[in-house]
Amino acid sequence: MLTMASVMEIYQLLPKTNCKECGKSTCMAFAVDLLARKVKVEDCLPLVREEKYRANYQKLSEIITPVGDVTETGLIVHEDKCIGCGNCVVACPVNVAADPFGAGSGKAPTSDKVILKVEDGIVRAKNVEECRRFGENKILCVACIDTCPTKAIEFV
Amino acid sequence: MGFGQFLAAPEIKLKLITYRDVFQDSAKESSRFGEEYEKLSAVIRLDPKDISKLAIKEGDTVFVKNGSGKVIVKAMKSGYEEPHPGIAYMVNGPWSNALVPDDTGGTGVPKFKDIEATVQSAKGGKVTGILDIF
Amino acid sequence: MVVCLSNNYYVCTGCALLCDDIEVELEGSSLVKVHSACRKGVARMKGCETPLECAVNGKSTDTDTAIKEAARILSNAENPLIFGHGNSSSQAQRKAIAIARKTGAYLDDTSSFCQGPIIEAILQGKLRTCTLDEVKDRADVIVFWGADPSSSHPRHMSRYSYFPRGKERQRGWEEDRTAICIDVRKSDTAEICGNNGTYIIPPGEDAxxxxxxxxxxxxxxxxxxxxxxxxxxxxxxxxxxxxxxGVIFAGLGLVYSLKDLEPLFALMDKLNSVSSFHLIPMVGQYNMRGSNHNIFEETGYVNRVKFGTEVLHGPEYSVVEALKEKAVDAALIIGSDPLSSLPLSVARYLTEIPLITIDPCQTLTSSKSDVTIPCALAGVESGGTAIRMDGVEVEMKKIIETDRLSDEEILTRILEAL
Incomplete structure (x- = not known):
């Protein structure tokens, strides 16, 4: 399933003509920026303009969903998809370490140090500098992504 | 309008299975009479093959009917990886319940998850409103 | 002013998980923020946009008049139906049972076409069960059968069944627990169980x-x-x-596909001869199980009863058969919307008989009712107790004040007026 689009996946859907209309030197460079949300799908003019790319345009628009609040670690919560189940809150290793008997045990967080917390039915990220994907010793932790039933969490 | 409107739209027989959805449930808590609840309830989820058989596009409206009732709902792709032609899904709600037969064999339990119905393009007909289901 | 009631936990009545770790922020007498509840629970606790009005024959009136008219309808009926109960406190349910007894009514609840048979088997000791707390502390194999908690009970997996650390499950779900999903489709829950843990079977082949x-x-x-x-x-x-x-969470998919529970009994017996297995029903409405317990205590049956000189029980006294056969001549609906949740072919008859609805919100049923009496939203505007899906009693506290009576108070006054 699509948890996070890869650069190659995005590149395959682009025109691959290196036309430079977007201002980038290659389609690959555009793909990298698109993944990081530095550009929009619509910035690829041929993709929007030409009928033959329509299917790819549509697919890309589905993959590259609009960014809400991007945190410093690149964590995005797609609020329209989040059901507030709290799976990520309980699974996040930082939450478990900070609050073993609250968040780590399935209950409402009892510590201010947790990263993920459900408010008004939607998960919110706080203290993101504590996220394992952040800082010098960062690792590619996927606990919150893997446990989400609706693919509401993404890192860009 | 083209010549198509004079041709009978293809009709297919399907088995309907109902399920629950948290977004639809939340919309119900806010208002049963709201647009959101209709938008999330009046939908049938089909296999892509059945959508082509019906000669419709995703998002078009369809008649779903059987001996118990008839509603117009929006046709969407189910999005499931495994193909399931002949089986369609509807979220539990007044629209699916309009199609559940009263035949229980005397058990007191209707067949909410095993409904036979036919589906046909509604050719742009409007989705049945919640108060028009009766 | 925003008051944060820190460490003051409330109970969510969004479903029968009855999550009891909910914190709220109030502004005046309204909830402005709800902490830790899921999307569905928050929608429930924040209340509806379309509150029910107190009315008789479509005309606004005061509660006293509406209660009097409700009592009149019930007294005049030969065979009234009293239905709903899943969204009422246990205290309100007991009052409803008393009204049914006094009026010789058909009494049934939503479990009649949901988890009734499973809960009956549990109360009769035919199925081995356990609590959700035991699941959290001990369960290593968790089977979701015809159940999709990610859609129906969003916090099920995070609070109890899969992700939390428990006493004997300290290393987290990846090492300590195995989740299995048996269903007819790849649900959101199946996505979490993964391809190895998911078993897709054809509809109706569960047995x-x-x-x-x-x-x-x-x-x-x-x-x-x-x-x-x-x-x-x-x-x-x-x-x-x-x-x-081990634990099997039995969803409606399982219940609806079985003609009787024999295959499930056989499986549970076999499982308990080779390992150790328990079963918990995935009850929907927050106190549907409470209704089963209360009716069981009063009558020896979990639902589908008819009061008279003796208490009759059987499928013919179920809400579905009673309406289908037009055996009832008035109906009191409490916290339920049968015109939405029952087959229309069955429920349509309700529009032909005198109909009373007690609910916090407008429903399809209230829109066709002769008498509508608004009640407080349980768990938010009124308290009481309820029984969780696993049979554990949970106490609900009132969070905010309201002018509306609780369903318990309304039913008490109808009982007095009879």
């Missing part, structure tokens, strides 16, 4: 799949008419055999 599991557990070849991969069935039976503390 046969249970038989196949019994065969596998008995070291026989697990045959199915739908040719399910035998190797995969044996992989599953191996997991089930090794379970130290």
């Amino acid at each position: 046969e799949f249970m038989d196949a599991l019994v065969s596998g557990l008995s070291n026989k070849v697990p045959k199915t008419s739908f040719d399910f991969d035998k190797k995969r069935i044996l992989e599953l039976t191996n997991i089930l055999k090794k379970a130290k503390f």
Whole structure:
């Protein structure tokens, strides 16, 4: 399933003509920026303009969903998809370490140090500098992504 | 309008299975009479093959009917990886319940998850409103 | 001013998980923020946009008049139906039972076409069960059968069944627990269980799949008419055999596909002869199980009763058959919307008889009712107790004040007016 689009996946859907209309030197460079949300799908003019790319345009628009609040670690919560189940809150290793008997045990967080917390039915990220994907010793932790039933969490 | 409107739209027989959805449930808590609840309830989820058989596009409206009732709902792709032609899904709600037969064999339990119905393009007909289901 | 009631936990009545770790922020007398509840729970607790009005024959009136008219309708009826109860406190349910007794009514609840048979079997000691707290502390093999908690009970997996650390499950779900999903479609819950943990079976074949599991557990070849991969069935039976503390969460998919519970009893017996298994029903409405317990205490049956000189019980007294056969001549609906949740072919008859609705919100049923009486939103505007899906009693506290009476108070006054 699509948890996070890869650069190659995005590149395959682009025109691959290196036309430079977007201002980038290659389609690959555009793909990298698109993944990081530095550009929009619509910035690829041929993709929007030409009928033959329509299917790819549509697919890309589905993959590259609009960014809400991007945190410093690149964590995005797609609020329209989040059901507030709290799976990520309980699974996040930082939450478990900070609050073993609250968040780590399935209950409402009892510590201010947790990263993920459900408010008004939607998960919110706080203290993101504590996220394992952040800082010098960062690792590619996927606990919150893997446990989400609706693919509401993404890192860009 | 083209010549198509004079041709009978293809009709297919399907088995309907109902399920629950948290977004639809939340919309119900806010208002049963709201647009959101209709938008999330009046939908049938089909296999892509059945959508082509019906000669419709995703998002078009369809008649779903059987001996118990008839509603117009929006046709969407189910999005499931495994193909399931002949089986369609509807979220539990007044629209699916309009199609559940009263035949229980005397058990007191209707067949909410095993409904036979036919589906046909509604050719742009409007989705049945919640108060028009009766 | 925003008041944060820190460490002051409330109970969510969004579903029968009755999450009891909810914190709220108030502004005046309204909830402005709800902490830790899921999307569905928050929608429930924040209340509806379309509150029910107090009315008789479509005209606004005061509560006293509406209660009097409700009592008149029930007294005049020969065979009234009293239905709903899943969204009422246990205290309100007991009042409803008293009204049914006094009026010689048909009494049924939503479990009649949901989890009734399973809860009855549990109360009769025919199915081994356990609590959700035990699941959290001990369960290592968790089977979701015809159940999709990610859609129906969003916090189920995070609070109790899969992700939390528990006493004997300290290392987290990846090492300590195995989640299995048996369903007719790849639900959101199946996504979490993964391809290895997901078993997709054809609709209506649950009984046969249970038989196949019994065969596998008995070291026989697990045959199915739908040719399910035998190797995969044996992989599953191996997991089930090794379970130290197993639990099956039975969803409506399982309940609706079985003609009777025999195949499930056979599977549970077999499982308990090779390992240790429990079963918990995935009850929907927050106090549907409470209704079963209360009716059971009063009558010896969990639902589908008719009061008279003696208490009658059977499918013919179910809400569905009673309406289908037009056996009732008035109806009192409490916290339920049968015109939405029952087959229309069955429920339509309600529009032909005198109809009373007690609910916090407008519903399809209230829109066709002769008498509508608004009540407080349980768990937010009124308290009481309720019984969680696993049979544990939970106490609800009132969070905010309201002018509306609780359903318990309304039913008490109807009872007095009879």
